[in-house]
Amino acid sequence: MVENATYVTFILYLVVLLTVGIITYRMTNTLSDYILGGRNLNSWVAAFSAQASDFSGWLLIGLPGAAYAAGFGQWSLWIAVGLAIGAMFNWQYVAKRLRVYTQFSQDSITLPEFLENRYHDKSSLLRVIAAAFILIFFLFYTASGLVAGAKLFEGTFNFDYQNALIIGAIIIVVYTFLGGFLAVSWTDFFQAALMFIALVVTAVYGTYQIGGFGELFSQLADISPSLVDGFSGTAYDLEESSSMPWISAGAIGFAGIISALAWGLGYFGQPHILARFMAIRSKNEVRKSRLIAITMGVVLPLYGALLVGMVGIVNIDQPLDDPEQVFIVLVQMTYNPWIAGFLLAAVLAAIMSTVDSQLLVSSSALTEDFYARFFRRKASQKELVWVGRIAVLVIALVAVAIAWNEDSSVLELVSYAWAGFGATFGPAILFSLFWRKTTRNGVLAGMLVGGITVFVWGFNDTLAGFLYEMVPGFILSTIAIIIFSSFGGKPGKEVEEEYDRVVKEM
Template sequence: MNTAAFVSLGAYFILMMLIGLYAYRKSTSDVSEYMLGGRKLHPAVGALSAGASDMSGWMLMGLPGAVFVSGYSAAWIAIGLVIGAYFNYRLVAPRLRVYTELSEDAITIPDFFEKRFKDRTRALRILSSVVIVIFFTLYTSSGVVAGGKLFEASFGLDYTLGLFVTAGVVVAYTLFGGFLAVSLTDFVQGCIMFIALVLVPVVAITSLGGFDATHAAVMASPPASVADAPSRVNFFSWFQGMTLIGIISAASWGLGYFGQPHIIVRFMAIRSLKDIAAARYIGMSWMIVTVTGAVAVGIAGVAYVNGHNLNSELTDPETIFILFSQVLFHPLISGFLLAAILAAIMSTISSQLLVSSSSLTEDFYKTFLRKEASQKELVLIGRLSVLAVSLVAIFLAFDRSSNILSLVSYAWAGFGAAFGPLILLSLFWRGISRDGALAGMITGAVTVLVWLYAPITIGGVALSDTIYAIVPGFFFSLIVTVLVSLMRGAPEPKVQEEFDEMMEAMTAVKQPLF
């Protein structure tokens, strides 16, 4: 990597820091601004911020790598995510935007749960905060791992140094600029990702001679560096090596959207209910294009690596996008494309750090330690929390062998199962009770942990290898929440009255079908 590429990356880092400085001056006077931007987010910023923080390094590294190895069958995850994202915008976004403001201006997900159910025991707040901090620390570490791999593969730098560089820049602008900095940098990063995931597959396929030539090259032979690559005869089959359970497992990633705090918090921050539809149009268009581009990168990668005998240079399939950036483009453009990977990584890390920070600040420090803490003090604690979570995530990321997609899948399943059913039922069902919410959350989180780590097998196969943990976790949580709510009787009248107010506010604003 020569000087020109470093210049591009350097310019990107400077831009991120300038945005952080701007946000520091504009929206960090109190904890509501620091954690939620004062609910003034433009729909375009909200949509791209949600998309960029959602996809992370998985979009440019994990998904292309999976498609490189397994073909179209690996794209079932992408299909499930697109469907899940759409229903997240349709079902969760408008109601959550209204309800969190009605619920005494709740600014965190645990805060919303407590106020939604008038939970005087604080059990919902405590448990949901613990879930957020544990799973987000794991999730953040996946982003740091991606950053370490990027610097190692692109610059030949030490993996550990890459961890600190990636985390250091993100922590700087997140710590000082808060939610506005995270959202604005996400918007810029989302634009960079969009351009990169259109540019790279188009240039790669063109260099191979078009779609037909690319198809022929893919069919020629499997990459020598991947011992378990499928037969190229079936590489373009959506069902190669897939069972019905396998397809359900992959597509079920879409269920996770309803419970991802770093995504749904964007809905809470959009400036008005009327802007939700615009955010949906922008967000879904962005997502469909970028996911398609990521799949195309993996397909074109197989053809290019085989056609140019680059198997020895591609030791990790998850770095195929990096390889393309180095061999197909001028160094200045290469730097821009590497910045796109950093953008994907950083946008997710910053969002997760901020949500973890807000939970530690609002749901632990203010609630249990310093109820009378000033706004200035809470902002300071929020910044210190960002630093603390990032250090733990870096420590977890020291394991060089960590697989990005695996780390993301664990955290995604945990949030989806613990929060997904609860979010949906709390927004759509008048009869959900506090006890039902608590029981469902515990059931979802415990089911995922047991599914992932318990030494239990079915026919000699580990639970985690039978079906994705989010499937049993989500549905067990849903069933338990409903059953316990029905057995424990109707919630208190004040809770039901607030739900009715939310429904009235929703019917006053018509949302377009798509």
């Protein structure tokens, strides 16, 4: 009965996604339509789409799993704090100015194109380097999402891993291929709503069953005091104790807290999130979008995910072999089969809402920043749309190849890609929007230093174990931008005048 109900729920959900793809196919006529939806997103769709494309499957799998394994200990509490602060600052300071600036800069529709137009870069070096970093990091980011989707189908329906991987990839590619940005944004709207309901309802209902927050934290403290202490670590070791595997592991340390909080810095450089800011219908819609996104799209889901993990510690009798299954197990044991099926579809929603965005941004990098720039400058809009669609297929195939090994680590890939984008583009975007004296050479140096630092630091186990690669990457990128902008020539009169016009428009 449970399996049949889940099957029906999933099928209905997928039918809705494909229907949206077919409808938006008829609304997609130009490359701007395909990549940015013609800059016509309303405040609700922009807000929910930005956060749905942000959180992915880790919000319902990774974060509840971390909270189940460590409670408030380790990094789970601090990463939630860091992400909430980062998202708030991104919406508060970046969204509106980026929306205005991209339109002033020759109506730029991709991040690499914006950087090129912002600095009037005739060499196209900024654009090529930016697009290359986007493709590299998104291939691994997309692969991680496909792995998560495959494991969901594998665990829910007992599919073979490779078959589950192919099924999930086909579904995502079809509606992204057809409708482009409009399909992705509208499906993200429904997916974010589904994630919000799933996490908040499960967290609140689970806490109510236990007897309220006081009773929940009291029972957690009885199991291990470190579970309710944000400054202490908790080790989850089934070999040490199969019945009570939560073991206090001492203080987290300053570097651990900084590493977790630093996830918030990543927001400033995520192309798939910044694309939503660029696509908002008007700068006047940003304020409303910000309120919706921060409350319903960030704070409540994040802390709902933490509560789900901690409720699972108390409610699930037998400790889980895989902590990341806590949301799935809790849903199946708490609700009737039909509601459980509906909420489990939220996991698929979370995964798909990020993968589709990653495919689209990668496609835009290939189409707008390579094909249209270097091979077919006079290509028609219809041709560019179809090149974009073909690029989605090609990128998806490469990502499937990377994800083919079922032992692939989802969280490591996500963490690495998030740091890569944050360090490569975060300082570059902030300085481009807020410092008049930033130069093309400064931004180019910042991107190279930030991206290379993440590569080097992330592949060194000792360094990565001590401090999250986002921290040195972001700091060194910032220093590079300041140094090369201060001593590597002036921005140019046209660049400074355009900056002044944007400030006046704001």
